[in-house]
Amino acid sequence: MNEQQRKEMSQIRQGNPADVKSEQDNLERIKNKKPDDFVKYFQTTYETPNLNKARKRGKQDIKYHEDFTIPDELQNIGQGKKYLIRTYGCQMNEHDTEVMAGILTELGFESTSDANEADIILLNTCAIRENAENKVFGELGHLKPLKQNRPDLILGVCGCMSQEESVVNKILEKHQHVDLIFGTHNIHRLPQLIQEAIFGKEMVVEVWSKEGDVIENLPKARNGKTKAWVNIMYGCDKFCTYCIVPMTRGKERSRRPEDIIQEIRHLAAQGYQEVTLLGQNVNAYGKDLADMDYGLGDLMDEIRKIDIPRVRFTTSHPRDFDDRLIEVLAKGGNLMPYIHLPVQSGSSEVLKRMNRKYTRESYLELVRKIKKAIPHAALTTDIIVGFPNETEEQFEETMTLYEEVGFEGAYTFIYSPREGTPAAKKEDNVPMDVKKQRLYRLNERVNQYSREALKKYQDQVVDVLVEGESKNNPDVLAGYTPESKLVNFRGPKSVIGKIVKVKITNTKSWTLDGEMAEEAVEVN
Numbered sequence: 001m002n003e004q005q006r007k008e009m010s011q012i013r014q015g016n017p018a019d020v021k022s023e024q025d026n027l028e029r030i031k032n033k034k035p036d037d038f039v040k041y042f043q044t045t046y047e048t049p050n051l052n053k054a055r056k057r058g059k060q061d062i063k064y065h066e067d068f069t070i071p072d073e074l075q076n077i078g079q080g081k082k083y084l085i086r087t088y089g090c091q092m093n094e095h096d097t098e099v100m101a102g103i104l105t106e107l108g109f110e111s112t113s114d115a116n117e118a119d120i121i122l123l124n125t126c127a128i129r130e131n132a133e134n135k136v137f138g139e140l141g142h143l144k145p146l147k148q149n150r151p152d153l154i155l156g157v158c159g160c161m162s163q164e165e166s167v168v169n170k171i172l173e174k175h176q177h178v179d180l181i182f183g184t185h186n187i188h189r190l191p192q193l194i195q196e197a198i199f200g201k202e203m204v205v206e207v208w209s210k211e212g213d214v215i216e217n218l219p220k221a222r223n224g225k226t227k228a229w230v231n232i233m234y235g236c237d238k239f240c241t242y243c244i245v246p247m248t249r250g251k252e253r254s255r256r257p258e259d260i261i262q263e264i265r266h267l268a269a270q271g272y273q274e275v276t277l278l279g280q281n282v283n284a285y286g287k288d289l290a291d292m293d294y295g296l297g298d299l300m301d302e303i304r305k306i307d308i309p310r311v312r313f314t315t316s317h318p319r320d321f322d323d324r325l326i327e328v329l330a331k332g333g334n335l336m337p338y339i340h341l342p343v344q345s346g347s348s349e350v351l352k353r354m355n356r357k358y359t360r361e362s363y364l365e366l367v368r369k370i371k372k373a374i375p376h377a378a379l380t381t382d383i384i385v386g387f388p389n390e391t392e393e394q395f396e397e398t399m400t401l402y403e404e405v406g407f408e409g410a411y412t413f414i415y416s417p418r419e420g421t422p423a424a425k426k427e428d429n430v431p432m433d434v435k436k437q438r439l440y441r442l443n444e445r446v447n448q449y450s451r452e453a454l455k456k457y458q459d460q461v462v463d464v465l466v467e468g469e470s471k472n473n474p475d476v477l478a479g480y481t482p483e484s485k486l487v488n489f490r491g492p493k494s495v496i497g498k499i500v501k502v503k504i505t506n507t508k509s510w511t512l513d514g515e516m517a518e519e520a521v522e523v524n
């Protein structure tokens, strides 16, 4: 559903602005609604995610909106109130949280980390694996007494889980203390949704199943002043058979290059040291820009010229990782020599069943090209073990691929069936204890390769972008090298937010220890 369709479909609730008599009438109407009215309302705005429909997505429906504004009558709705957002899952969710925090701040809310003093609590959820969902349902249980003690508390569920029909139904049935459910395409509607949750006293559900527009000019309350996430595209059209994302995040939509570049220039001017370009499949960037032949390589070539010390991007799909991008990344400069390239499996047969659209051989060929062009690049990956009917030999192919590439790190997962995805309908002959064994064996290899990769930094002087104090020891500072290696070292707090030279004195499995080699270097 695009923005125009949304406006048309929501007529029954909001009316044509010309017909709305006054905000007071509007609030009265919401207050006077009976449960039956809300049933109608759910039917109008809640569209069940549907894989077949999603596959038939049309690019032509994407619309760009530059006109996000908070209506005057909602400007102060949060005055004297506090919000808390709990974020689960990936960087995309973390960035969505920054956008929601930005909107809430504009509404007058202040942030708090204490649930007891929050007037609104939002759970920004992740649906990628079952255990992520279980955590959220557990948290909803924990929050129930709080809501019972303070009925005015607004408890909301948003993010990827709210895009799933089964989750929405479970909340409607078993977690009636939830006030608000909204989807990943509805974030810009937060002011109106909060208004309805506050005044309506009935559960408000607003989730659109598949489409989504690109909304520019959303406020953002970024977390920190050193590193910033920048969305370059939304959604995914790859339809890997295990993955729920194409349904929870909608079709691929790229932001216009000029909007992205302007945002990064602005961040650079504010003193940010690093940007990470975000998308579920960043390599598909630009494919939907009907009026131009423009891809991620072209975008990076422009961003390279911006006066910001570090630029990263995530997440890549091997199928769309093209020569142009490799050529641009090889130019170096502020483009960091770190590439996260999820492979998922080392077996061509399993990759075919995953609908990954590449083979073991073509993945290895891509890695060869990358290493040739950018010899010092660090490569990391994502791997799923125990995909339905994965044989011992197929798993071994993943183990040997790991060795052949020499990955420096990996996120590894046991396959988790997601309702509505093609893989979840398959019989699976691999017992859970075998899957766990495979994960264990793979993780041993991952640890070993990470340890080896870090050893080569011994006694070297590296550039570290200092993010803050180490989690375990406030006397120690922590930051990352260009290759995304975490370095802990002692130094003055004044270097936080700067890039400094650190000499590596000790290497571990996952992190490096060092000592400051000199005062902060001037960057650019």
Ligand code: 5AD
Pocket: 128, 129, 242, 243, 244, 342, 344, 382, 383, 384, 413, 414, 415, 416, 417, 418
């Ligand atoms: N089960 C297990 N892991 C999954 N991932 C995505 N879907 C699933 C699933 N159903 C993993 C993939 C992806 C990462 C973000 O999560 O490895 O790259």
Ligand code: SF4
Pocket: 236, 237, 238, 239, 240, 243, 244, 245, 246, 280, 281, 317
């Ligand atoms: Fe999911 Fe990534 Fe595949 Fe898209 S490319 S379907 S987000 S695993």
